[in-house]
Amino acid sequence: MLCCVLFLHLFIFCQEQKERIIDNSFQFQYNSITLFQTFLVRQMIDLFNKFKDFTKPDEYRNKGIYPYFHCLESKQAKEVVMEGKRRIMLGSNNYLGLTTCDEVISAAREALNKYGTGCSGSRFMNGSLDLHITLENELAKFLHKEAALTFTTGFSTNLGIISSLVGRNDYAICDRENHASIYDGCKLSYGNMMRYHHSDMDGLESALRRVPESAGCLIITDGIFSMRGDICKLPDIVDLAKKYGARILVDDAHSLGVIGEGGRGTASYFGLEDEVDMIMCTFSKSLASLGGCLASSAAVADYVKHTSRPFMFSASLPPANAASALAALRHLENHPDLPDTLMSISNYTRETFKKHGINILEANTPIVPIYTKDAEYTLELARNLFDAGVYVNPVLPPATPEGECLLRVSLMATVTEDLVDEAAGIIESEIKKLNEKYNIQG
Helix, strand or coil: CHHHHHHHHHHHHHHHHHHHHHHHHHHHHHHHHHHHHHHHCCCCCCHHHHHHHCCHHHHHHHHCCCCCCCCECCCCCCEEEECCEEEEECECCCCCCHHHCHHHHHHHHHHHHHHCCCCCCECCCCCCCHHHHHHHHHHHHHCCCCEEEEECCHHHHHHHHHHHHCCCCCEEEEECCCCHHHHHHHHHCCCEEEEECCCCHHHHHHHHHCCCCCCCEEEEEECECCCCCCECCHHHHHHHHHHHCCEEEEECCCCCCCCCHHHCCHHHHCCCHHHCCEEEEECCCCCCCCCEEEEECHHHHHHHHHHCHHHHCCECCCHHHHHHHHHHHHHHHHCCCHHHHHHHHHHHHHHHHHHCCCCECCCCCCEEEEEEECHHHHHHHHHHHHHHCEECEEECCCCCCCCCEEEEEECCCCCCHHHHHHHHHHHHHHHHHHHHHCCCCC
């Protein structure tokens, strides 16, 4: 009997030890797995950490020289009300002054009454209006191309064209001072991008030589470069494109309504309309609206409209915008002297600025850059001019190279010589005051 009891106790003890060993083993395994998981699932960097180093806007606000988002309280005209005060508007891309044109405003109102406020769908589906088709047909005729295709914004026009046409093994070659939408279009495509220094035709040819024979190639250039106001070397670009078998896209955002026969843009200006494959235009500048278009052969336009994701998956151009762009285009056709009027006041502005000792970059367009070099000097001068009643746009890196900041003056056809004289006197005075403050000679 005693032996049985001892055996029973021994058995129970062994079972308890076995369970303890199993529990410890399980705990060890659990701890090991948890440690392994902790090693694998580590804490990542907070996405918002980048805000900590994003200090420039606050620095400029604290110094009272933050230049952006001024509130406009009137129509976009040669004189505006901004933040409660009258300002001479020398910083608008409303080149022909048509945002205040009665014909354009009436056309937008009529379209609102007829079509409502929006299309509620893409052109690909339920968003195509007869108004869009009319606008495209008249744009194609005006630009001497077989077809045109409208987009909702100028930015999305470049995104849509480039991402549609430049494929995975193709190449896009860009002037370094091309608009940001061109670069983003290249990024959105699956192709390769190369850049050449601004208007450097040797650099362009060097890039063309590096394109494989098995690849397609698109040369993309602004017609008028938006910051400096100079015109691209289109004849040289055409010659190189022919030599190497490349295609050409000209961004005429700042050229439509400005240069060329009756304002038909860069290709017309050089007499090379038949040599340029594609022209991109925006409606937010000379056509006093919003949107953009591709003008090209019918085959190119048809391909883009069926393959361009920014076109296919964006709601179509609202009726009022399409109508106002169409009315502005017709007004330009009926008043072909408007670009000459614009060029006349632009030339007058250049000569007047020179007489007042204002340091400008030379160009033959409505964009008149004032050379200011230093970023904070540029912002302070822009603020002082704004306070004195003149609105201009400060241009800083990366839109310009370091140390080459500008105040970008852009003219409208409606600006008068009296307004230019008034503005030039203010600009000269404010530059002198700031130069004295910083002990800058000249």
